[in-house]
Amino acid sequence: MLVFVTVGTFQFDALVDAVLDPALLKALRNKGYTRLVVQYGLYKEPNAPTEREGVQIELWPAKPSLSADFERADLVIGHAGAGTILEVLRLGKPLIVVPNPTLLHNHQTELANALGEYLSTSSVADLVATVDAFDAANLTKFPAFDGTLLDSPSPSMAPAVTMTSVDASPDVYEQDNVHSVYDEIASHFSQTRYKPWPIIAAFLQSIHPTWIGLDSGTGNGKYLPLCCPWTIGLDRSRNLLEIARTAGGAVREVVQGDVLDNSWRTGVFDYAISIATIHHLATPERRRRAIQQLLNAVSPHHGRVLIYVWATRQDEQSKRSVPITDASNGQDVFVPWVSQKDQTRVFNRYYHMFADGELDALVVSAAQEMGLHVGAGASEGVEIVQQGWERSNHFVELRRYKR
């Protein structure tokens, strides 16, 4: 069996030294690993034989792509970079993460801890003991990327998603079918949902540690512990905010407010995220306005924005059966949530499921209505950094610029 060790593009000599140490090689050999491949990054002189303690050793400074190495590995040991973690977990490979303690602010440790049930975390000093005790069977299988952020615990048991249409003034409709539902069911989310969404964790990890951010539609605050010192959670639901204010065991700053408003000094944030929120707004105009308020909230010079919404195009792994009549304009639906205490109580939440291309078009019209050029090359504008569909969701990442 093969072990692949990677330190990414950083210098992490202590980890390289640790994996080449006879004590660790012996531990690996005892577990049945006979080949070790090390991608050692900026390490100056890894001086190791091609075989030690019965383990074949192969050394590489850098590789253009690590995918093939991850693919053939039976165990990966690596620094806690978000990209590495996600790629390895998605391949279903056992992973031991050793965060690099010399990196700024140690967000690596936070990310690894947040993903704790899917991987094993160690330190350079404890690595031998970790390998001795390691059993991939004890790790939780990395979940498929499900669509609904605040979902019922067992989608397969949930009643079907049903079509709906907005038959009241949108603010009243949202009050009845979104806000009051979340206030009612909020307490449930204090116990069950603290798994971070990996793609978003990666975005947050790329944010500069001195930046300030807005989590617009923060819900139970699950993303607040994952980023910089100062991310403010905004939500309409008072009861969710009561949970969010201590998300991750620390005191968080939360504000009760509406994503259709901008209750901030314009442009004061460095970044904003809107995860699984805009799809609760009942008209295209309101969804567009919510995007504009995100663009208003961030710096016109460098503000970054990440938006996720639920898609009509559902992943094949999604157990939900979703009625689609209008593939081009998206679909208004009720997603039921069944009370765990009383199975006869069903709360329907309103969602607008986005069609392919609908989010992108909405972003473009939102920006243009604000007089912002969409794309690079103007004196002021919004660049679409990336957009796509993944596992039942559309996402778009934006960056404002001004020269």
Added chain:
Amino acid sequence: MVRLITHNLLACHAKGCTSNNFPLKFQDAQIALRESEFNPDFLRAFMPKLEWPALISSARELGDTSLPEQIPEMLDDDFLKTLHHVLFEIEVEEGIMICPNCSHNYAISNGIPNMLLAEHEIA
């Protein structure tokens, strides 16, 4: 919690209220003090985003007069520690924030400010 760093970002957003709508004035504020980790790098980077006169007047409303009227030229550790305390360690638990322009009241209860407007008040 409403700490002064957050308060320094908030502005009134009621319909038609677009100027002189900052900073919101504290009234009947009940505060708690809670130590937090000192992060000088963050403070230095955050300084340009701060509205200094607003911070000074808001801190005084809460009974803290430790910061100078003008930003000092030297951002030394003593100054940054004072700034850290004012921005991060004074928490408003209960009270009201009042818009200096339109007098709209925003309540703070259990540390959570309510910035919601009625539908007809939204700009």
